[in-house]
Every structure is written in structure tokens, then in C-alpha cells.
Amino acid sequence: MSANILILPASLRLASHNRKLAMEAMRLLSVTDAVVTRLDLADYPLPIYDGDLEAEGGIPQNAQLIAQRIAAQDALLIVTPEYNHSIPPILKNTIDWASRVRKVQGRPVHPFKGLVVGLASASPGRFGGMRALEAVRIVMRALGADVITQQCTLANASSGFDENGQLADEVARANLEALCDKLLDTARSLSRHA
């Protein structure tokens, strides 16, 4: 059975380096037998998490839809910017809301539990977003995900892509390929939907 893999670029910016890196991962995974889709957060606007909002109005429909999409996957590839050495608010807010979803269509769900997660980051800086990945790793582990060790960081991202948006940095390309291979292998062996 082919694995379902969701790619989540955690930037809304149109010229986002992380969206480009996510597209490269999508290209690599699309030539395998995996079913690969992308979660565009611009399609699922959410308020900042507030317990009163949840108590009064319940979990927003967009959070439920995101949780439902994540729950249907064997693996999730998060491609995220680094903000102040940590997780950008849109990603943390999305994870926080999705982690509140316990039921989809009346059935219990744990969107992140047992989910295979891979991490990648692109930054114009020289560390390539590696500190953000450490922070995401902690959050994903707290939610019961199986975060793979292999990761990809693209430093100096402003010059990391060619005019067609393809990854020009050879080291990052090799790392992204290794990450995608490992993610796919692990998703196949730990599939939640076998």
C-alpha cells in the first residue's frame, strides 16, 4: 500500500524560501509511489488560540479540517522558517489548534500520535533554521509523533535556488533527498493505515 505524505510549508509569504524548499520535496516525493499532497495554510486561516474562544465557539472548522487531513497521513513533512531561534507563530498556532481536535465525524482522533514527521528549514541566515527544527522536534514529540533524525537545513537561502525555483545548493539537495528517502521508508514501515 502506498504511503500518504503531507507537506506543510509554514510560511504564507509568496516568495517564501520555505515554500520553494517544500516544492522541491514535493517534486522528489512525487516520483515515488507515495500519495503526496500539500497543506497551504493560506487556505485555512485560524484565530490565535484562546481557551475562551474554544469554550464559547468550539474548535474552528479550519482546525478540524487540518486535523482531519493530518490524521489521514502516514507522514508529515514540515518545512518551516526560523523566527527568533524558534517556531513561527503560524505553525505553532496551527499545531496548537489541531492538537485540540479529539474527534472527527464522531470518531476519536489523535492527529499527531504515531505520525511520522520529517523536518526541513530554509533561512537567509547561516544556520539554515536548525534552531527552529529543534523547537518543532520537541513539540512534535510531546504530541506522540515519530520524528525522524534526518533533517534538511538550507542556509543562505536567498542564493539557494536557481531562476526556476530549483534547489541550487548541492549539499542541501543531497540532504533533502536523504530526508525524503528516510521519510518515505519510515512512513511505509510505520504506516498508521495498513
Ligand SMILES: Cc1cc2nc3c(=O)[nH]c(=O)nc-3n(C[C@H](O)[C@H](O)[C@H](O)COP(=O)(O)O)c2cc1C
Ligand atoms: C520575526 C522574525 C524573526 C526572525 N528570526 C530569525 C532567526 O532567528 N533565524 C533565522 O535564520 N532567520 C530569522 N528570520 C529571518 C527569516 O528566516 C526570513 O525572513 C525567511 O525568509 C522567512 O522564511 P520564508 O522565506 O519561508 O518566508 C526572522 C524573520 C522574522 C520576520
